[in-house]
Amino acid sequence: MEKKDLYNYILGIADNPLILGQRLGELCGHGPSLETDIACTNIALDLFGQTRSYFQYAAKIKGENATEDSIAFLRTEREYTNVLLVEQPNTDFAFTITRQFLFDVYHYLFLEQLQKSKDVNLSAIAHKAIKEVSYHQRFSSDWIKRLGDGTDESKKRMQNAVNDLWRYTDELFHTTESDEAMIAEGIGVDVKKLKNIYYSRINKILEDARLEIPESKWFQKGGKHGLHTEYMGYILSEMQYMQRTYPNMTW
Amino acid sequence: MEKKDLYNYILGIADNPLILGQRLGELCGHGPSLETDIACTNIALDLFGQTRSYFQYAAKIKGENATEDSIAFLRTEREYTNVLLVEQPNTDFAFTITRQFLFDVYHYLFLEQLQKSKDVNLSAIAHKAIKEVSYHQRFSSDWIKRLGDGTDESKKRMQNAVNDLWRYTDELFHTTESDEAMIAEGIGVDVKKLKNIYYSRINKILEDARLEIPESKWFQKGGKHGLHTEYMGYILSEMQYMQRTYPNMTW
Amino acid sequence: MSEDQIKNLEAQFEARIARDEKIEPKDWMPEKYRQTHIRQISQHAHSEIVGMLPEGNWITRAPSLRRKVALLAKVQDEAGHGLYLYSACETLGVSREELYDQLHTGKAKYSSIFNYPTITWADIGAIGWLVDGAAIINQVPLCNTSFGPYARAMIRVCKEESFHQRQGYEIMMTLANGTPEQKEMAQDALNRWWWPSLMMFGPTDAESVHTAQSMKWKLKRKTNDELRQQFVDQTVPQAELIGLTIPDDDLKWNDKRKSYDFGPIDWDEFWQVVKGHGPMNKERMNARVSAWENGEWVRDAAVAYADKQKEYKSKQAV
């Protein structure tokens, strides 16, 4: 097994909660109600917690003085392999919650499988994370229904967000070379096999929410190969600010 | 004469066009019309051009391999000494143009005096810059009138911007220790003496624009001592991104 | 009720408080007691909510994952404090919407300290250490205040605040023990937050209103100046321990008083900020009002959905 493939594989998992957590972190104190504010912060906390577990493990694999922070903060944009979905902006709460929902359903399915990984570290992380993500999924699904089937205004906003973010869902089921290598080893999850169940779950909840399922078959991709939308550079310039400005210090 | 005072004095001048230019740069391609877009970009170009002249001179004074870019991009937030006014955000075009106007009128008065500086470099820069700033002032004053005396909507927005940004005007006439040292040498401009004429010019144009002159006597300060608003950190994280991420390279 | 009856109730009420019994929402209470508590508890709740903003400003830029997680957790705790303080306040017969409205229209106050900007990462340390430190000194006595829901909320708040305070101090310690730039950052933050922290205890006793009444109701047990002195005496050695200097040339140990003497506070600055003209008053209010206004459609939709669900269920029940 190539050490590099395992390392890349872990980053491909962990960059998603990292960047999604970062997006949620922007909202802290600015949510539509105290309760949603607390819930979104809670999700961010879970996501960063998971990120740390993955990166601590990745740092051990990498060696060379790598740390969870060097991995989180000191890569260039092209080296982040999160999916495009998670970097999309908090345009309004409809976008925030739809982004969350479209990721959560995937995330849960993914962790279910990762629990069965031959890699005991990954399996253990997945085992712990899935409990958290089960809550995330419930939270975001409930809000999808509440807002989809709330007022005319909320329905319009939700449909707009769903239509806009839909194009980023297909990428969740793409694989990189490292992914394929890890799948072959019984370590990685074959996400291609999750696609049908993902869309059937998503569609069920959108139907419950009386939202239309987008018909577009055009999708975006690139994140898994480090090709991001123009939003990513701004996320990183904030996120990396301290580590870049004051290198090699302990915080 | 203290070399350090002259250096600080130059930075105190040049950080204003630097940060204001940066704010205008954000707008490029997003203005209310092609003509205003071009004009605002033009002003940004002038401001960055002036910044370069000042920093090139400052770099010579500083020595130690300092360059215009190390001065522009590699200081920490507390080391930037621009006034708070110029870092305020592009909330809408009313804010953009009011910020510009409140700075331009000061800038012109300041450069008029700086032309008489005993420092031939500063005097030369001022001599060139004042022609540009004379145009800026005309442009922003015209728009103040146009929007102040345009529609009800535009009047409301303008009054709101004027009321909001007013609190940052007083700081323009504060002096630091380095400023005082340079004034004593006949190099620096005694901005305290510009205050009355500044407000009379500003008030005249606001009256022409049928806008109310704010009565508040509460003002903000801090920029000249490197104490900025919370906006500044975000401006810098973008502005410094490349130099911080890829240190010691030629571009 | 006759005036005599009311006087009687009031006497019983005061007696209960004197006996350290808790007043509960369903109990009779004088209107002034109710109003004072609404004012103080809501002001406290508002402070928690507005207090999320200066710290929230550094979440996306926290320098390490560990610190990012801790900061998020801290800001979340503040939201939680806000939540149970609003709940305590609601037991007095005022709705959360009314309370928000008072905040957004400037009728209600919140702690002025949050009108200062967080300029560097060290400010996050300084807020935890100094601002939470000062808050605890103000709040610990409230764990025994007479109004039950408030006292119970404060027990939980104080426990968490004291954790935040230690965390903030640890950030400062790490910086103070770090590189020269880090130490400078820490000292700079202390310089900026020290005096506003002292102002958190309010005007000097000579100018303070409400104190006598508040003492009786156990909303206050010590005067502003006593609490301020306690804060100084507690904090100065902490600063010394990590090699930071309190920005006060007049500060010195008074062996007679067994306490620190300290310099005069700039009350002009205090009143400027209280009156709404601090460095960030406008931005803080804008942020809160925007969050509220932008969230309106979400809250409306949640209500509409709940109504639909109720209707649906009642139809099923038929």
Next chain:
Amino acid sequence: MSEDQIKNLEAQFEARIARDEKIEPKDWMPEKYRQTHIRQISQHAHSEIVGMLPEGNWITRAPSLRRKVALLAKVQDEAGHGLYLYSACETLGVSREELYDQLHTGKAKYSSIFNYPTITWADIGAIGWLVDGAAIINQVPLCNTSFGPYARAMIRVCKEESFHQRQGYEIMMTLANGTPEQKEMAQDALNRWWWPSLMMFGPTDAESVHTAQSMKWKLKRKTNDELRQQFVDQTVPQAELIGLTIPDDDLKWNDKRKSYDFGPIDWDEFWQVVKGHGPMNKERMNARVSAWENGEWVRDAAVAYADKQKEYKSKQAV
């Protein structure tokens, strides 16, 4: 006019074009000529305006003051090009508002290349070098096109574009001669912009519409494939000179044709982007529409003010 008269006018018109005379706005012209020119010139103007966005994305992050100034100036030039192209178009009897409306509603097209994101600083170099390079090849022949205002606008545009192209190439050269990270950044940008640049010349001749008519009117002098070949032949040696590799395994010099053979273009991608599903189509349109909508009150106010001034002056004249 009788059909014969029109035929006569058309014959004269075509003869003038054949003699290389310029057609001016006041001259008679066939409706199809007018419509084709409105379509092409406005599409060109829209491309300039939308083209400001990917480059504008790096203004706040340009790595040096010199580069920041050059980039601002370049984006400003594009706005200028937009301005005189819209003006040229307006001489054909269509208003700028109509043209904007066509852009904002998706009725009008703009160059698909601007639907790719600018991900690193090197993209700014690649756009100048490749995109402006391709644009010039497309545009130089237009300096002699038959419609006078368009031809004159293009002379100015081409002069500036060629400056931009040299500037972009110089950015790439600096990166290619820089550190390994910089060279990698340059190569990565070339990898991403190469194929979309080749697509800028449009579909292969076999699938291209309008070509014959456009040739007659001198809106086109060479076919898409000829221009594309010219671009490849011109650019490959430039890449070699600075040590960058064109991302095409099939690329090789064909000594018989005295030209480079190159690999097949991914026309599926081309059509996806043209049809509005490229990586940034939605974002580019959102940015333009937002700018326009957010600017409405400003434009309205300017009109209202001008009206008031006119009224005021006419009153004074009385």
